[in-house]
C-alpha cells in the first residue's frame with residue numbers, strides 16, 4: 090500500500106450524482122471508507138440498517154476486549170501461585186458479573202458515539218435504513234420508517250460485513266444456546282458451558298469464562314484443536330490456554346445436534362464416521378463456528394455479480410468482479426469479501442478502495458496484515474503460514490529459513506514471571522526477506538506489529554538485526570529472532 094496524502098479530484102464532486110460515494114454498511118470497513126472519502130472532499134453518504142459501528146464496535150472486538158480485560162484481571166488476582174512468586178498474598182477475589190458486563194456495554198456506547206460524531210464532523214450524510222443495489226450507480230434505501238428512496242452515486246462501496254455462522258442441526262435460543270452476538274452481553278455465567286469451535290472467538294471466550302469460574306468443554310470438528318493456528322504455536326498455546334485451565338477439549342467430533350433448554354443437549358458424533366460418540370447435558374452452549382457474509386439482500390443480481398458462497402469477489406484494488414472483470418464504480422470491502430475477516434483489514438480495504446476512487450491506483454497487501462487472539466497470553470501472526478512458505482520456497486526455488494526465539498530467554502518476560510512463549514520467524518535464506526511470523530506469549534499482539542511492518546516493506550533480516558531494541562523489553566524476543574536468522578542465511 091502506498092502513502093497518502095491524496096489530493097481531492099474536483100471533477101468527481103461536480104459529477105451530477107446525489108453523492109460521489111455511497112457506502113452500504115457502517116462497520117469498521119464502511120466507516121473508514123466513508124471518513125477517508127469525505128476527508129478528501131468527496132460528497133459521501135453511508136447507509137446503516139442497525140447500530141453504527143457494525144460488528145467490531147457493537148458485538149465484536151470492542152466488547153470482547155472489554156470482557157477480556159476485566160476477566161484477565163480476575164485471573165491474575167486469583168492466581169495465588171503466580172502472585173506468590175512475587176511475594177504477594179492477595180485476599181480471595183470477588184467480582185460483579187453485571188459490572189463487568191456494564192464496562193463492556195459502556196465502552197461500546199462511547200466508541201459508537203465517537204465514531205458517529207467523527208463521520209458527522211467529516212460531513213458524511215448518515216442514512217438509516219437497509220441499502221440495496223438498483224443497477225449501476227443506484228442505491229435503494231428502505232428507511233426504518235418503511236419509506237423507500239433511491240439515491241445515485243458515482244461510486245458505490247459495499248461494506249455489509251458478516252454474521253455468525255450456525256451449522257445445520259444447531260438450534261439457538263439466544264439464552265442457553267447462543268453465538269458471540271449474545272455472549273458479549275455476559276447476561277449470566279453458566280456453571281458448565283460448551284464452546285463449539287476452537288478458532289480465535291472460541292478461545293477468547295474460553296479465556297473469559299474460565300477466568301470467571303465456569304467449567305468449559307471445547308468441541309472441535311477438525312482433527313486438532315486450534316486448527317487455524319501454526320501447529321507449533323498451537324501446541325505450546327494449548328498447553329497453557331486449554332490443558333492448563335483444565336478445559337475438556339475434544340477434537341475430531343462434531344456437534345451434530347444441539348437442543349436448547351435446561352439442560353442443553355448436545356449430540357456428538359465422530360467427524361470421520363458420523364457414528365454417535367456421546368450426548369452431553371450442559372448449562373449453556375456458545376456456537377463459535379465462523380462467520381458468513383451478509384450479501385443476500387443486496388440485489389447483486391441487478392449488476393450481474395455472482396458471489397462465492399455469499400462472499401463478494403474483489404480484486405486487490407477492491408473492485409467488485411463479474412466473471413473476473415471489474416464492474417465499473419462498484420467496490421466491496423471488509424468481511425463481505427471474505428479476505429482476512431478482521432476489523433483492521435476492513436478498514437485498510439476501505440481506504441484503499443477510496444484511494445482508487447480518487448484516482449490513485451493502490452492495491453492491498455494482505456501478507457503484511459497481522460492477526461491476533463487476545464487470550465492471556467496472546468497469540469499473533471503475520472504473513473505466510475509455514476506450509477504456504479514451504480510451497481513458495483519450492484515454487485520459487487529458494488531455501489526456507491525458520492528460527493525460534495523463546496520468551497524464557499527474555500529478561501522482561503522472566504521479570505513478569507510470564508516466560509512461556511515462542512516466536513517462530515520464517516524467512517528466505519537467499520535474500521533474508523521476512524515471510525511470516527507466529528507468536529505465542531505475553532503481549533504477542535503488540536509484538537507482531539514490528540514484524541508486520543518489516544513484511545510490508547519486504548525487509549530482510551540482515552538489516553532488521555542491526556536495529557537496536559530497548560532493554561529490557563519483550564521486543565528483544567523479536568530482535569533475538571532476527572539475529573538468529575542472520576546466522577542461518579545462506580553463506581553467512
Ligand SMILES: Cc1cc2nc3c(=O)[nH]c(=O)nc-3n(C[C@H](O)[C@H](O)[C@H](O)COP(=O)(O)OP(=O)(O)OC[C@H]3O[C@@H](n4cnc5c(N)ncnc54)[C@H](O)[C@@H]3O)c2cc1C
Pocket residue numbers: 113114115116117118119120136137138139140141142143144145146148149150151153218219220221248249250251269290383386387422423424425430431432433434435463
Ligand atoms: C466476538 C468477535 C470478536 C472480534 N474481535 C476482533 C478483534 O479483536 N480484532 C479484529 O480485527 N477483528 C475482530 N473481530 C472481527 C471484526 O469484528 C470484523 O472483521 C469487522 O467488524 C468487519 O467489519 P466490516 O465493516 O466488514 O463489517 P461489520 O462490522 O459486520 O459491519 C457491517 C455493517 O453493515 C450493516 N449492514 C449489513 N447489510 C446492510 C444493508 N443492506 N444496508 C445497510 N446496512 C447494512 C450491518 O448492520 C453492520 O453494521 C471480532 C469479531 C467478533 C464476532
